[in-house]
Amino acid sequence: MRKFYFISVLFICFYSNIKAQIGIGTSTIQNGIIMQVESANKGMLLPNIALTSTSLFTPITGMPTTGLMVYNTNTAGNGATAVSPGFYYWDNAVPGWIKVQQKNAAETALFSNQNTTTNINSGSGVFTDLFANVRFNNNPGLYQKVDNTTLKINETGYYKVMLNLDLFSNGSKDNFGIEILINNQENIVSENIYVPGREVTSQPNSRAYIVYVPVNVAGYTLRARAYEIDPNTEVYFRNANSSTISIEKIR
Numbered sequence: 481m482r483k484f485y486f487i488s489v490l491f492i493c494f495y496s497n498i499k500a501q502i503g504i505g506t507s508t509i510q511n512g513i514i515m516q517v518e519s520a521n522k523g524m525l526l527p528n529i530a531l532t533s534t535s536l537f538t539p540i541t542g543m544p545t546t547g548l549m550v551y552n553t554n555t556a557g558n559g560a561t562a563v564s565p566g567f568y569y570w571d572n573a574v575p576g577w578i579k580v581q582q583k584n585a586a587e588t589a590l591f592s593n594q595n596t597t598t599n600i601n602s603g604s605g606v607f608t609d610l611f612a613n614v615r616f617n618n619n620p621g622l623y624q625k626v627d628n629t630t631l632k633i634n635e636t637g638y639y640k641v642m643l644n645l646d647l648f649s650n651g652s653k654d655n656f657g658i659e660i661l662i663n664n665q666e667n668i669v670s671e672n673i674y675v676p677g678r679e680v681t682s683q684p685n686s687r688a689y690i691v692y693v694p695v696n697v698a699g700y701t702l703r704a705r706a707y708e709i710d711p712n713t714e715v716y717f718r719n720a721n722s723s724t725i726s727i728e729k730i731r
Contacts, residue, residue: 505518505519526551528553529551530552530553531556531563532554533556534562534576534577534579535561544575546572546573549570549580550567551565551567551568552564552567555634555699558696558697562635563577564579566580587618587619587729588728589616589617589619589631590615591625591631591725592610592612592615592722593721593723594613594628594720594721595609595612595717595720596717596718597716599714599715601649603708605707606706607703607704607706608658608723609629610643610725611629611630611631615724630701631727632701632702633695633701633727637731638692638695638729639692641725642688642724643704643723643725644724645687645688645689646717646718646719646722647716647718648717650713657709659704660703661705662693662694662701663697
C-alpha cells in the first residue's frame with residue numbers, strides 16, 4: 481500500500497511538471513518559458529490559412545483571441561483590409577488581423593533605365609523605362625516588374641519612391657515634368673515633379689526627387705510618365721543604367 485501511495489505521488493508531481501512547462505526536442509527548459517522547441521535541422525510550421533480580409537476572423541472558427549497567429553497563403557481584398565501572403569496575428573483591440581511586417585531593408589528595390597534615344601520631353605507624354613534593369617530587388621513577391629516602364633506592387637501600404645535622373649538635352653530650354661501614376665491613375669499622387677533645365681545647350685543635368693506614394697489595392701502598378709513643358713528641345717537619359725528609381729515600403 482505504501483509503495484502504491486509513493487508511485488501515485490510521483491505521478492502527480494510528474495504530471496504537474498508537464499502541465500507547467502513543455503519541452504520538445506529538449507529536456508532542459510529555461511525558466512520563464514512555458515514551451516521550448518529545439519531542433520538542429522527542423523522548423524515549426526504554423527497553420528496555413530487562406531484569409532480573405534484583415535477584418536474577418538474567418539475561416540478560423542471559435543472565439544477570436546488576441547495573439548492567435550497564422551500564416552496566410554492568400555492575396556485578396558481591397559484597400560486597408562487587403563491581405564497578402566505572410567504571418568498575421570489577431571488583435572481584438574482593432575479588431576482584425578495584423579501582418580507581421582518585415583524590416584524595410586527587405587522591402588526595397590532599385591531599378592535603372594536602358595534607353596538613351598527616346599525624347600522624354602514630348603508633348604504626347606512618354607512612359608520612362610526606369611524599370612528596365614533590376615539593380616536589386618530584396619522582395620520579388622512584393623515588387624514585380626511587368627515591363628520596362630511598369631512595376632506591380634503586391635501589397636497595400638505607404639511607399640517612398642526616389643528618382644535619380646541623369647539627363648542630356650539638345651537645347652537650352654529643356655524644362656519638363658514627370659508624373660507618378662498609380663494603376664494608370666493621375667490623381668493618387670497629385671503633385672507632379674518639375675524638372676528644371678540647365679539653360680545651357682547640350683549640358684548634362686542631374687536631379688533627384690522623392691515622392692511618397694499610397695497603394696490602397698494590392699496589385700496596383702507604378703509608372704513614371706515624362707511630359708513636355710518647353711517645346712522644341714529634346715531631353716534624353718544621358719547613359720544607360722545611370723538614371724534610377726528606388727522604392728521602399730514605409731508602412
